[in-house]
Amino acid sequence: MRFMMMVIPKGYETAALDAVPSAEAVAKMMEFNKSLQKAGVLLGLDGLFPPSTGARVSYADGKATVTDGPFAEAKEAVGGYWIVQVRSREEAIEWARRAPMANGDIVEVRQIHEVGDFLEDVLKAADGFEEFPKAAGART
Amino acid sequence: MSDVHKAGDIHKAIEAVWKIESTRLIAGIARVTRDIGIAEELAQDALVAALERWPEEGIPDKPAAWLMTAAKRRAIDSLRRGRMLEQKHGEIGRELEFQQQRLGEAMDQAFDQVIDDDVLRLIFTACHPVLAVDGRVALTLRVACGLTTAEIARAFLVPEKTLGQRIFRAKKTLAEAHVPFESPRGLELKKRLESVLAVVYLIFNEGYTATSGVEWMRAGLCEDALRLGRMLAELLPEESEVRGLVALMELQGSRTVARRGPDGEAVLLPEQDRSLWDYAQIERGMSALDRAQRLGGGAQSYALQAAIAACHARANTLAETDWERIVVLYDALLQVSGSPIVALNRAVAVGMAHGPAAGLEALDVVAAEPALANYHLLPSVRGDLLVKLGRYAEARKEFERALAMTDNVREQDLLSKKLKQTLLID
Numbered sequence: 001m002r003f004m005m006m007v008i009p010k011g012y013e014t015a016a017l018d019a020v021p022s023a024e025a026v027a028k029m030m031e032f033n034k035s036l037q038k039a040g041v042l043l044g045l046d047g048l049f050p051p052s053t054g055a056r057v058s059y060a061d062g063k064a065t066v067t068d069g070p071f072a073e074a075k076e077a078v079g080g081y082w083i084v085q086v087r088s089r090e091e092a093i094e095w096a097r098r099a100p101m102a103n104g105d106i107v108e109v110r111q112i113h114e115v116g117d118f119l120e121d122v123l124k125a126a127d128g129f130e131e132f133p134k135a136a137g138a139r140t
Numbered sequence: 141m142s143d144v145h146k147a148g149d150i151h152k153a154i155e156a157v158w159k160i161e162s163t164r165l166i167a168g169i170a171r172v173t174r175d176i177g178i179a180e181e182l183a184q185d186a187l188v189a190a191l192e193r194w195p196e197e198g199i200p201d202k203p204a205a206w207l208m209t210a211a212k213r214r215a216i217d218s219l220r221r222g223r224m225l226e227q228k229h230g231e232i233g234r235e236l237e238f239q240q241q242r243l244g245e246a247m248d249q250a251f252d253q254v255i256d257d258d259v260l261r262l263i264f265t266a267c268h269p270v271l272a273v274d275g276r277v278a279l280t281l282r283v284a285c286g287l288t289t290a291e292i293a294r295a296f297l298v299p300e301k302t303l304g305q306r307i308f309r310a311k312k313t314l315a316e317a318h319v320p321f322e323s324p325r326g327l328e329l330k331k332r333l334e335s336v337l338a339v340v341y342l343i344f345n346e347g348y349t350a351t352s353g354v355e356w357m358r359a360g361l362c363e364d365a366l367r368l369g370r371m372l373a374e375l376l377p378e379e380s381e382v383r384g385l386v387a388l389m390e391l392q393g394s395r396t397v398a399r400r401g402p403d404g405e406a407v408l409l410p411e412q413d414r415s416l417w418d419y420a421q422i423e424r425g426m427s428a429l430d431r432a433q434r435l436g437g438g439a440q441s442y443a444l445q446a447a448i449a450a451c452h453a454r455a456n457t458l459a460e461t462d463w464e465r466i467v468v469l470y471d472a473l474l475q476v477s478g479s480p481i482v483a484l485n486r487a488v489a490v491g492m493a494h495g496p497a498a499g500l501e502a503l504d505v506v507a508a509e510p511a512l513a514n515y516h517l518l519p520s521v522r523g524d525l526l527v528k529l530g531r532y533a534e535a536r537k538e539f540e541r542a543l544a545m546t547d548n549v550r551e552q553d554l555l556s557k558k559l560k561q562t563l564l565i566d
Contacts, residue, residue: 001363038256039160040370043424085363090149090156114397114418 002043002112003092005082010104013077014070015050028100036084036095047080076106083112150195158187159286161204166283167258169211172246174321176265177311180283182218186210212247216240259284260323260375263368266310267336270317275310276339277346282307284371285364295361296346333376337385337442340368344389348396362393373428380437383428387446390425391453394418406550410458422453444473463493480509488521496528516545520555523562532562 009015021029036042051069058065071077086092089111096107162183170179189210190203200206219240266279278296281287287295293303324332347361369386376382398416401407429450432443448469455461470486483506491499503522512518523538539559546552 038371038374040367040374042370043420085367087159087360087363088152088156090152091159094153094156094160 001087001089002083002085002114003089004110004112005084005092005096005099006078006108006110007080007099007101008076008106008108009079010102010106012079013051013074015052015077017050017052019050025100025102032098032100033082035098036082041084041086041095042082043085044083045081048078050079051077150199151191153199154187154190154194157190157199157203157207161207162187162286163259163262163284165204165207165211167262168208169215169247170262170265170321171258172243173215175315176262176279176283176321177315180311182211182214183207185214189214208247212244215243215247219243256375257323259371261321263336263372263375264323264332265314265319265321267332267339268314268319269332269335270319271310271313273339273342275306275313276335277342278303278306279310280339280368281343281364284368287364295358333379333381336372337381340365340372341385341389341442343368344392348392362389362396365389366393378435380432380435381440381442383432383435384437384440384443384446387425387428387432388442388449390421390428391446391449394421394425394453405553408554409452414456417453425453426450439472439476441473441476444469444476448473461492463489467493480506480511481515483509484512484515484518484521488524491525491528496525499525500529514545516542516551516555518542519545520558523558527558527562527565532565536562 012019033042033045036045051071051074054069056067056069056071058067084092084095086095089109092109092111096109099107101107165186166176166179166183169182170176173179173182186207190207194200263280263284266283267276271279278292281292281295282289289304289307290300293300296303323329344362344365347358347363347365366386366389369382369389372379372382373386394417395409395412397418398412398414399407399409407413425446429443429446432438432440432446437443438447448466451462451466451469466489467486470482470489473482474486484503487499487502487506490502500522503518503525506512507518507522519538519541523535523542526532526535526538536559539555539562543552543555543559546555
């Protein structure tokens with residue numbers, strides 16, 4: 001089973017555009033990433049720019065409205081994530097406990113849906129969706 | 141510090157710690173004991189201590205250090221009882237005190253620097269050719285994947301007692317054969333790596349295609365095998381075949397959902413709904429294959445098999461499949477493996493690339509192979525080709541022969557269906 005471990009750094013919702021972690025924090029993070037990799041559980045990871053560089057598209061009455069970041073009402077913001085393949089929810093949580101986070105940070109652990117989890121009719125509705133990822137897969 | 145756990149959850153949390161830490165723990169202890177059987181028992185003792193203490197005290201901040209300290213205590217206890225050193229380090233000391241101190245220090249040191257090489261040694265030893273193959277598989281899942289005896293027994297559909305004996309026997313064999321706790325180098329490395337990769341692929345296939353019974357797939361084993369493969373890729377970054385195997389497993393694994401029909405029946409590649417393939421997994425497979433090829437291993441067995449799987453993964457429809465390339469890859473694979481099964485698969489590809497008559501011709505070349513005499517896929521493939529040529533009566537005979545050769549209920553269903561179809565068309 002796969003899990004996404006989402007990093008919610010304290011105050012990231014209002015972080016400055018050029019906010020960068022300290023060299024020490026980066027080194028610790030690299031070490032943690034390496035331990036995930038060595039254990040064979042790491043499938044992917046990414047860091048996200050602060051919300052001030054992002055946008056929110058919200059939907060009401062069939063209309064989409066765009067708001068540029070930062071988002072005044074947001075109480076927290078995702079700063080990055082890992083995707084891990086582990087044997088249980090507890091194992092994902094145990095990995096999250098080891099993440100080198102700063103005071104006040106949060107890591108949220110959520111299981112990723114697998115194709116097999118969906119019902120037949122959902123799959124039918126998703127039919128044809130393969131075109132995009134397949135193009136990516138055809139690269140090599 | 142301790143987390144607040146619900147009563148039932150603490151055991152699961154301890155299990156999770158075990159899954160994460162046990163491999164490095166056993167590897168570190170084995171560096172001192174030079175015997176993975178003893179190392180594994182000491183690590184198990186540490187786990188038992190954790191199961192006693194942690195529900196009350198909470199999970200410690202540094203669980204790995206805690207477990208290593210507990211294992212050290214047990215090691216010193218057992219030294220005091222004179223068991224371990226008599227057997228392993230008889231030549232070392234006269235004074236128990238001195239020995240205890242030495243052992244304690246060695247274990248502290250081992251813990252401070254459980255190096256990757258220890259983990260590698262652990263895996264090479266568990267997959268040592270001196271062991272029977274089923275022993276290698278069981279021991280590897282136990283020491284390198286952190287599975288319990290019960291979990292392994294369940295996955296392999298054997299009684300727990302049988303599996304326990306299998307692991308016990310494997311440890312005993314290693315001790316009796318005085319297998320050193322080391323990783324091989326140079327030419328020896330290539331040979332021994334073959335054995336390790338074979339074990340990993342066997343675990344994968346055990347999950348991917350059940351060899352008996354109604355249950356077709358046990359995805360957990362596939363994930364364990366992939367995890368092991370990725371671990372090995374980190375430990376041996378220059379070995380192209382490790383990447384080749386990871387690529388092969390990812391690409392095959394990407395079809396897990398698609399190859400199982402709504403009633404649990406087998407759906408073979410041509411009939412699979414390709415929208416059910418896991419394209420993220422295909423991506424991972426493609427990048428591992430790319431690594432294998434860039435390391436110069438493109439012409440080796442696993443990389444070639446992965447390249448064939450990649451041809452399928454790239455095709456949006458069955459008709460788009462580059463069968464000619466697949467035939468070329470099979471030709472190369474035959475050069476390195478020479479397996480009659482490969483020749484059989486090649487015949488299928490020839491049939492797709494150059495028509496059923498050519499396929500049948502290619503099949504005739506392998507048909508005489510004694511290794512395939514009781515292999516149900518030989519008549520099954522022949523039947524498929526005959527159907528395409530409109531020779532239904534002959535096809536029926538082949539499907540009937542195939543049916544008599546397999547005990548797998550799913551395979552039987554599939555063959556019965558084919559048999560019925562030839563009756564309908566004819």
